[in-house]
Amino acid sequence: MTLSDETRLEMYWMMLLSRRLDERAWVLHRQGKIAFHISGIGQEAAQVGAAYALRRGYDWVAPYYRDLALMLCLGYEPREFMLSLMGKREEPSSGGRQMPSHWSLRRANVVSHSAVVATQCSHATGIGLAIKMRREDKVVLASLGEGSTSQGEWYEAVNWAAVHQLPVIFLVENNQYAISVPVEKQMAVPSAADRACGLGLRGVAVDGSDVFAVHQAFTEAVELARSGKGPTLIEAKMYRITPHSSDDDDRTYRSREEVEEHKKRDPLLVNRRILERDGLLTASRLEEMESRAKKMVDEAVQYAEQAPYPAAEEAAYPVYAEEVRHD
Amino acid sequence: MARITMREAISQALWEEMERDPRVFILGEEVGVWGGTYAVTKGFYDHFGPERVRDTPIAEAAIIGAAIGAALTGLRPVAELMTINFAFSAMDHIVNQAAKLHYMFGGQMILPLVIRAVGGGGRQLGATHSQTPDAIFAHFPGLKVVAPGTPADAKGMLKAAIRSQDPVLFIEHATLYQTRGEVPEGDYIVPLGKSTIQREGRHVTIVTYSKMLEISTKAADQLAKEGIEAEIVDLRSLRPLDMGPVLESFKKTNRAVIVEEGWKSYGVGAEVASRIYEEAFDYVDAPIKRVAQAEVPLPYNRTLEQMALPQVEDVIKAVKEVL
Numbered sequence: 318m319t320l321s322d323e324t325r326l327e328m329y330w331m332m333l334l335s336r337r338l339d340e341r342a343w344v345l346h347r348q349g350k351i352a353f354h355i356s357g358i359g360q361e362a363a364q365v366g367a368a369y370a371l372r373r374g375y376d377w378v379a380p381y382y383r384d385l386a387l388m389l390c391l392g393y394e395p396r397e398f399m400l401s402l403m404g405k406r407e408e409p410s411s412g413g414r415q416m417p418s419h420w421s422l423r424r425a426n427v428v429s430h431s432a433v434v435a436t437q438c439s440h441a442t443g444i445g446l447a448i449k450m451r452r453e454d455k456v457v458l459a460s461l462g463e464g465s466t467s468q469g470e471w472y473e474a475v476n477w478a479a480v481h482q483l484p485v486i487f488l489v490e491n492n493q494y495a496i497s498v499p500v501e502k503q504m505a506v507p508s509a510a511d512r513a514c515g516l517g518l519r520g521v522a523v524d525g526s527d528v529f530a531v532h533q534a535f536t537e538a539v540e541l542a543r544s545g546k547g548p549t550l551i552e553a554k555m556y557r558i559t560p561h562s563s564d565d566d567d568r569t570y571r572s573r574e575e576v577e578e579h580k581k582r583d584p585l586l587v588n589r590r591i592l593e594r595d596g597l598l599t600a601s602r603l604e605e606m607e608s609r610a611k612k613m614v615d616e617a618v619q620y621a622e623q624a625p626y627p628a629a630e631e632a633a634y635p636v637y638a639e640e641v642r643h644d
Numbered sequence: 645m646a647r648i649t650m651r652e653a654i655s656q657a658l659w660e661e662m663e664r665d666p667r668v669f670i671l672g673e674e675v676g677v678w679g680g681t682y683a684v685t686k687g688f689y690d691h692f693g694p695e696r697v698r699d700t701p702i703a704e705a706a707i708i709g710a711a712i713g714a715a716l717t718g719l720r721p722v723a724e725l726m727t728i729n730f731a732f733s734a735m736d737h738i739v740n741q742a743a744k745l746h747y748m749f750g751g752q753m754i755l756p757l758v759i760r761a762v763g764g765g766g767r768q769l770g771a772t773h774s775q776t777p778d779a780i781f782a783h784f785p786g787l788k789v790v791a792p793g794t795p796a797d798a799k800g801m802l803k804a805a806i807r808s809q810d811p812v813l814f815i816e817h818a819t820l821y822q823t824r825g826e827v828p829e830g831d832y833i834v835p836l837g838k839s840t841i842q843r844e845g846r847h848v849t850i851v852t853y854s855k856m857l858e859i860s861t862k863a864a865d866q867l868a869k870e871g872i873e874a875e876i877v878d879l880r881s882l883r884p885l886d887m888g889p890v891l892e893s894f895k896k897t898n899r900a901v902i903v904e905e906g907w908k909s910y911g912v913g914a915e916v917a918s919r920i921y922e923e924a925f926d927y928v929d930a931p932i933k934r935v936a937q938a939e940v941p942l943p944y945n946r947t948l949e950q951m952a953l954p955q956v957e958d959v960i961k962a963v964k965e966v967l
Contacts, residue, residue: 377717409752411752415749421752429749431741431748439706439708440741441713443711443716444713450696470706470709473701473703474709476703634751635747636747638754
């Protein structure tokens with residue numbers, strides 16, 4: 318699939334918007350205005366590249382908590398992200414019941430996951446099963462960190478998808494760290510994509526800082542999945558630029574020099590250069606994007622700050638879909 | 645009304661629901677070609693085909709996880725766990741996912757999922773194959789946990805479970821499959837979350853469910869010969885727990901024995917007794933007694949196993965202690 322110039326610029330815009338929202342979340346946390354933030358800074362290119370290969374709103378997505386850029390591509394609004402950080406009532410994922418960044422968005426076929434990593438992979442396998450049973454041409458994207466590929470659960474889900482040739486694409490966002498544990502303590506193979514060969518599905522490793530390279534890899538995988546040719550595992554290699562979450566101080570386990578070195582491959586920088594090289598992104602266009610992003614973030618924060626919290630009694634429901642008495 | 649076994653009743657409910665609703669499908673280990681470890685789905689594979697009666701890899705977490713995924717898209721999976729003991733391998737999906745997704749989605753999606761699991765001891769299958777961990781699952785809001793004690797209830801409640809909008813853990817006792825009883829034919833539904841008085845009496849209330857209904861009934865038969873009339877309340881559902889008939893009966897008899905197959909500590913009996921004390925304290929004429937499994941991993945040897953499981957004599961003794 319050839320991307321139009323406008324689409325390529327739009328992809329950069331999604332990355333930029335995600336970055337600015339994410340950065341503001343850190344500020345809000347340091348200001349004491351929100352309780353928790355978990356960041357996707359450094360991972361935007363892989364997420365946007367993947368999202369643009371999907372039929373958004375038609376295909377299913379079982380994301381993980383660093384997928385802010387992916388969610389924005391699926392139509393999640395900046396103000397909805399801010400509502401979620403602040404635990405406000407009209408937040409669409411759960412009305413303040415679920416942690417921030419544990420997305421769910423019925424209107425975009427996005428299902429919620431728990432804080433227990435890799436569980437979304439089995440859900441994706443089940444969704445793939447349902448798609449196949451219904452003879453639909455949808456696909457499922459399940460995303461996860463490289464640390465999650467150590468979970469037994471992950472093997473169960475991927476094995477099953479491979480055995481039954483289900484239309485699932487597993488996106489491993491290999492950001493080199495599972496909280497503080499580096500990738501070499503997580504796996505004995507050099508690449509998470511290598512894990513695929515023992516499970517009998519295609520495994521592809523791609524530069525996760527290049528949004529167009531990821532998009533290309535995904536387009537092929539989606540096409541195969543849609544035409545009944547089964548699952549693919551795509552590993553996007555990247556670097557987690559921020560600490561794990563707002564509760565983590567990464568200075569205790571990695572040097573500042575290491576982080577600075579990796580910032581040279583910051584996806585915003587990498588893709589800006591690609592677009593500048595192709596004569597698409599001019600200084601004035603970039604400036605316009607930056608000011609648009611700032612305005613959108615400001616408005617989102619302002620909106621969310623004024624939005625009401627849930628009433629205390631709302632904690633009691635909806636535990637069941639049907640009426641259930643406890644007496 | 646036909647007199648059929650519990651196995652036939654469960655099988656009938658599944659068959660009828662699959663005929664009625666194309667969204668219903670079965671997945672689990674050995675459910676297809678082999679017909680299920682306890683032969684509940686025998687003949688299903690040939691009739692409904694490999695897609696709707698799906699043999700899965702040996703991967704309990706993925707079985708329940710995939711069933712959750714399929715349910716989120718609007719299908720109605722009935723996942724079979726070969727035994728409830730294997731539910732521990734799928735614990736995260738049962739208690740962290742199935743029980744919580746509706747809430748964590750803020751009600752955006754429903755999870756119409758049934759997990760059928762074979763529970764209970766008495767078949768000399770050893771400690772990790774014979775447990776009755778029902779109370780553990782009933783602890784979690786968001787799940788419905790049911791365990792029928794008669795073939796009629798098994799049929800009616802399984803049909804209700806499949807039609808429920810919420811995830812249901814449906815526990816079938818391993819030693820009840822051959823139990824026979826009258827079962828209404830056709831579309832017979834028993835609502836979930838309703839306990840019932842199975843036998844009337846005026847001297848003591850026995851609260852029980854599942855296999856222990858059979859043990860308690862035998863105890864009541866013997867007690868009747870001595871002029872002691874026991875009233876038996878079958879809980880049928882552990883969550884939601886319907887205390888109505890329990891309290892109604894207790895207010896009449898003022899004495900209660902609770903009989904469960906699981907361990908006593910933190911168990912069903914503890915919950916029911918607390919509720920009686922909280923809600924009917926003025927009616928209490930004697931301390932409430934609990935009959936339960938000895939606090940040991942269930943042994944293999946038949947004599948040892950039977951020693952550890954609640955017996956008819958244990959129920960009779962407890963009843964006499966509260967009178």
